[in-house]
Amino acid sequence: MEYRTLGGTGTVVSAQCLGTMTFGKESSEEVSHAQLDRFIERGGNFIDTADVYSRGLSEEIVGRWLAARQGVRDQIVVATKGRFPMGDGPNDAGLTRTSLSRALDASLRRLGVETIDLYQAHAWDPLTPIEETLRFFDDAVRAGKIRYAGVSNFLGWQLQKAALTAQFRGLVPVVTLQPQYNLLVRDIEFELVDVCRNESIGILPWSPLAGGWLTGKYARDHTPTGATRLGEDPQRGMEAYAPRNAQERTWQVIDAVRQVADGRGVSMSQVALAWVAGRPAITSVILGARTLEQLDDNLGAAELRLSEQERGLLTEVSSPIVSDYPYGTPGAQQRSRALPPSIGG
Numbered sequence: 312m313e314y315r316t317l318g319g320t321g322t323v324v325s326a327q328c329l330g331t332m333t334f335g336k337e338s339s340e341e342v343s344h345a346q347l348d349r350f351i352e353r354g355g356n357f358i359d360t361a362d363v364y365s366r367g368l369s370e371e372i373v374g375r376w377l378a379a380r381q382g383v384r385d386q387i388v389v390a391t392k393g394r395f396p397m398g399d400g401p402n403d404a405g406l407t408r409t410s411l412s413r414a415l416d417a418s419l420r421r422l423g424v425e426t427i428d429l430y431q432a433h434a435w436d437p438l439t440p441i442e443e444t445l446r447f448f449d450d451a452v453r454a455g456k457i458r459y460a461g462v463s464n465f466l467g468w469q470l471q472k473a474a475l476t477a478q479f480r481g482l483v484p485v486v487t488l489q490p491q492y493n494l495l496v497r498d499i500e501f502e503l504v505d506v507c508r509n510e511s512i513g514i515l516p517w518s519p520l521a522g523g524w525l526t527g528k529y530a531r532d533h534t535p536t537g538a539t540r541l542g543e544d545p546q547r548g549m550e551a552y553a554p555r556n557a558q559e560r561t562w563q564v565i566d567a568v569r570q571v572a573d574g575r576g577v578s579m580s581q582v583a584l585a586w587v588a589g590r591p592a593i594t595s596v597i598l599g600a601r602t603l604e605q606l607d608d609n610l611g612a613a614e615l616r617l618s619e620q621e622r623g624l625l626t627e628v629s630s631p632i633v634s635d636y637p638y639g640t641p642g643a644q645q646r647s648r649a650l651p652p653s654i655g656g
């Protein structure tokens with residue numbers, strides 16, 4: 312397992328993080344604990360959860376696992392998130408100090424820990440000034456309740472505003488961004504990756520397999536069935552399947568992942584995960600698995616190094632579709648500036 316720093320901090324995390332969104336839902340507590348055991352056996356030290364995963368059950372499952380494994384807590388970097396409603400009251404959601412202090416205390420209780428290593432705003436809150444949220448993070452660090460602060464699902468301007476506000480006000484920095492990023496969804500490359508590189512913010516990609524699509528389990532013009540994320544809920548399945556199925560690019564990307572996987576004799580999941588892990592500013596790729604077998608497969612990506620040619624093929628076929636301005640070639644030309652030729656000697 313490779314280790315990388317958590318954004319601009321000196322804290323070191325495994326380049327694969329164990330996501331726990333399946334815990335208490337697709338994965339029983341027993342399977343979830345087996346996944347956690349396997350993950351640390353293989354060198355992983357970074358776990359991501361959120362209060363809303365299975366309405367608190369995912370955090371509780373992680374908490375019971377930490378309590379039952381002596382000495383493990385100090386070896387693990389635990390990340391969780393708050394922002395989405397956990398109750399029905401008008402102030403049970405958002406990034407205010409009221410809602411976040413309640414959410415953070417509840418997460419600490421469910422996880423059974425004194426301090427959360429990385430506490431993340433699950434998404435931007437248009438009603439709350441970002442200063443208030445950052446001040447809350449700063450107070451929480453001083454109170455010993457969290458060690459670092461991060462954000463998730465922010466847009467480029469939101470992340471830049473958060474980073475600069477923290478700097479100008481002398482508050483704890485935003486050290487990570489958790490966005491969706493995979494071979495089918497590369498939109499973070501328009502703005503967010505540059506913000507992260509400029510501000511030393513580490514990227515923690517979620518859904519690196521696009522929710523299972525990049526494993527090759529979904530087929531063209533075949534309604535998903537069976538024990539898969541899209542197959543289990545036919546309504547959700549069709550809503551999520553149809554638009555992606557209709558795009559030729561989806562199947563071109565999946566075919567390219569299959570081609571590289573066949574050439575190397577590895578699984579498609581490993582190829583898709585290795586591609587994400589090798590992209591700029593990536594700190595740790597958040598794995599998701601329903602079963603121990605899936606997790607074993609995905610952990611295998613930690614040892615896979617793609618060649619320049621393989622990376623080039625995947626990067627090219629999955630290039631985000633851009634209109635001409637501001638992200639396309641004409642927009643890039645307007646932003647570029649050449650130095651004038653030198654005159655004389």
Ligand SMILES: NC(=O)c1ccc[n+]([C@@H]2O[C@H](COP(=O)([O-])OP(=O)(O)OC[C@H]3O[C@@H](n4cnc5c(N)ncnc54)[C@H](OP(=O)(O)O)[C@@H]3O)[C@@H](O)[C@H]2O)c1
Pocket residue numbers: 329330331332333337359360433463464489516517518519520521522523524526528538539540541580597598599600601604605606608609
């Ligand atoms: N911040 C956010 O808003 C946000 C949002 C989503 C996720 N996350 C985080 O990111 C983590 C990962 O997200 P994700 O679960 O969507 O990741 P993903 O890797 O894109 O999808 C995982 C799903 O793909 C299938 N799968 C995984 N490995 C497989 C394999 N080797 N072979 C066949 N199928 C396989 C499984 O679903 P089936 O067996 O059901 O097909 C599994 O649940 C979550 O646990 C959570 O921690 C964060």
